[in-house]
Amino acid sequence: MKVDNFRLQLGKKEYIPIVVGGMGVNISTTELALAAERLGGIGHISDAEVCHVCDQLFSTSYTTRKRKKYSYNAGNRDKFDVHFDLGELAEAQKMYVEHTVSQKSGNGAIFMNCMEKLTMRDSSETLQTRLSAAMDAGIDGLTLAAGLNLRTLDLIKDHPRFHDVKIGIIISSLRALNIFLKRAIKLRRIPDYIIVEGPLAGGHLGFGPEDWKSYNLYTIVKEVLDFLKSEDLTIPVIPAGGIFTGTDAVKFLETGASAVQVATRFTITKESGLPYDVKQRYINTEKGDIVVNTVSPTGYPMRMLRSSPVLNYAIKPNCEGFGYLLDNKGRCGYIESFYRALEAGKKGRRMEITDQTCLCTGMAKYDCWTCGDTAWRLKETTNKMAEGSWQLPAAEDIFLDYRFSEDHHIQKPSPEERVNS
Numbered sequence: 001m002k003v004d005n006f007r008l009q010l011g012k013k014e015y016i017p018i019v020v021g022g023m024g025v026n027i028s029t030t031e032l033a034l035a036a037e038r039l040g041g042i043g044h045i046s047d048a049e050v051c052h053v054c055d056q057l058f059s060t061s062y063t064t065r066k067r068k069k070y071s072y073n074a075g076n077r078d079k080f081d082v083h084f085d086l087g088e089l090a091e092a093q094k095m096y097v098e099h100t101v102s103q104k105s106g107n108g109a110i111f112m113n114c115m116e117k118l119t120m121r122d123s124s125e126t127l128q129t130r131l132s133a134a135m136d137a138g139i140d141g142l143t144l145a146a147g148l149n150l151r152t153l154d155l156i157k158d159h160p161r162f163h164d165v166k167i168g169i170i171i172s173s174l175r176a177l178n179i180f181l182k183r184a185i186k187l188r189r190i191p192d193y194i195i196v197e198g199p200l201a202g203g204h205l206g207f208g209p210e211d212w213k214s215y216n217l218y219t220i221v222k223e224v225l226d227f228l229k230s231e232d233l234t235i236p237v238i239p240a241g242g243i244f245t246g247t248d249a250v251k252f253l254e255t256g257a258s259a260v261q262v263a264t265r266f267t268i269t270k271e272s273g274l275p276y277d278v279k280q281r282y283i284n285t286e287k288g289d290i291v292v293n294t295v296s297p298t299g300y301p302m303r304m305l306r307s308s309p310v311l312n313y314a315i316k317p318n319c320e321g322f323g324y325l326l327d328n329k330g331r332c333g334y335i336e337s338f339y340r341a342l343e344a345g346k347k348g349r350r351m352e353i354t355d356q357t358c359l360c361t362g363m364a365k366y367d368c369w370t371c372g373d374t375a376w377r378l379k380e381t382t383n384k385m386a387e388g389s390w391q392l393p394a395a396e397d398i399f400l401d402y403r404f405s406e407d408h409h410i411q412k413p414s415p416e417e418r419v420n421s
């Protein structure tokens with residue numbers, strides 16, 4: 001059996017059951033999402049730090065304007081005053097989504113990963129703006145991530161596309177699904193798909209920093225499938241986290257999952273937004289280089305390479321320009337750590353902050369090398385070239401390998417002569 005023996009049915013449309021997960025900030029690029037869409041699957045873009053992403057892609061100046069507007073506050077520990085301009089946020093979101101969906105050329109779909117924990121100083125207002133603007137701009141689906149998203153559907157229930165856009169939720173436990181479903185049922189808006197993200201995924205984890213090891217994706221997926229059956233609910237279930245080969249995917253599809261969500265194998269593709277050198281690092285990763293830590297101010301554990309530059313940051317908080325992780329009181333865990341270290345610091349000694357990191361800056365600069373637990377296997381998926389660097393596969397190579405491979409065989413890309421930086 002191979003993945004190609006299965007199809008994902010969402011509403012009236014059928015897809016190849018491969019979903020490329022959202023990877024912020026601009027790691028799952030427009031080009032990566034479009035490759036999945038062209039091949040009949042589902043590709044995600046992410047709206048993490050969308051104003052900054054637009055500045056990079058379209059030479060807009062959202063970040064500079066915001067930084068200038070609040071420059072008077074830069075030396076202040078209190079970021080209560082610092083807000084996103086909702087009009088500009090909507091404009092950026094629309095620009096980014098339109099840029100992506102206008103280039104669709106296949107039978108697949110483009111979804112957007114929207115994280116609730118990206119609180120942006122005004123959590124409800126900014127999330128509502130992001131979701132509404134994405135729908136206005138023609139996104140095919142919204143994947144609600146990083147949070148219980150208890151009130152998220154309420155924020156968009158009056159939008160004209162509320163019942164037509166596909167809406168999915170990422171959960172890591174049956175408990176979290178139950179909490180979300182209670183509200184969804186009240187609003188008569190059952191999700192169109194459920195992504196069950198297990199403990200081996202990249203990015204933030206929905207488990208404790210230590211107890212993630214005691215969970216298993218297969219068990220959680222089975223629990224969710226059994227629960228949905230017992231409640232007579234027909235909602236496609238999409239497992240994610242640690243699915244490295246087509247054969248891994250088939251195991252889930254045979255159990256009753258409708259598709260799989262994958263990400264780590266796509267981080268090293270030509271289309272991924274990571275810089276060339278970082279892709280080479282990912283491929284050279286060994287098992288012991290991957291850690292789960294608690295430095296993210298979101299409060300969720302995060303998996304990343306031990307050598308990530310964000311783990312040595314001691315930079316001044318940059319919330320006047322970024323501020324994507326400020327809570328509704330204008331606070332962020334990193335600001336607290338920074339000023340604590342500053343106050344305790346001895347003259348002439350380099351300041352050290354180890355408990356938290358400035359994730360906004362880190363993600364924007366590709367200094368946070370987050371990856372799934374299987375990243376150490378990436379070297380199995382491509383060719384080493386004569387001069388010692390690794391060939392970067394195309395997203396199509398990886399997608400087709402997932403789709404057609406059997407017996408855990410991994411089809412490497414056709415060798416290339418040149419370095420493809």
Ligand SMILES: Cc1cc2nc3c(=O)[nH]c(=O)nc-3n(C[C@H](O)[C@H](O)[C@H](O)COP(=O)(O)O)c2cc1C
Pocket residue numbers: 020021022023024025027046048113115145146170197200201202203204240241242243261262263264265267370371372373374
């Ligand atoms: C580099 C990277 C960045 C990620 N960023 C996000 C993100 O911004 N939001 C999110 O919900 N999930 C994020 N994820 C999780 C993926 O979307 C996906 O569900 C998961 O990594 C799949 O497991 P795999 O990487 O083992 O294939 C990220 C994963 C990676 C590898």
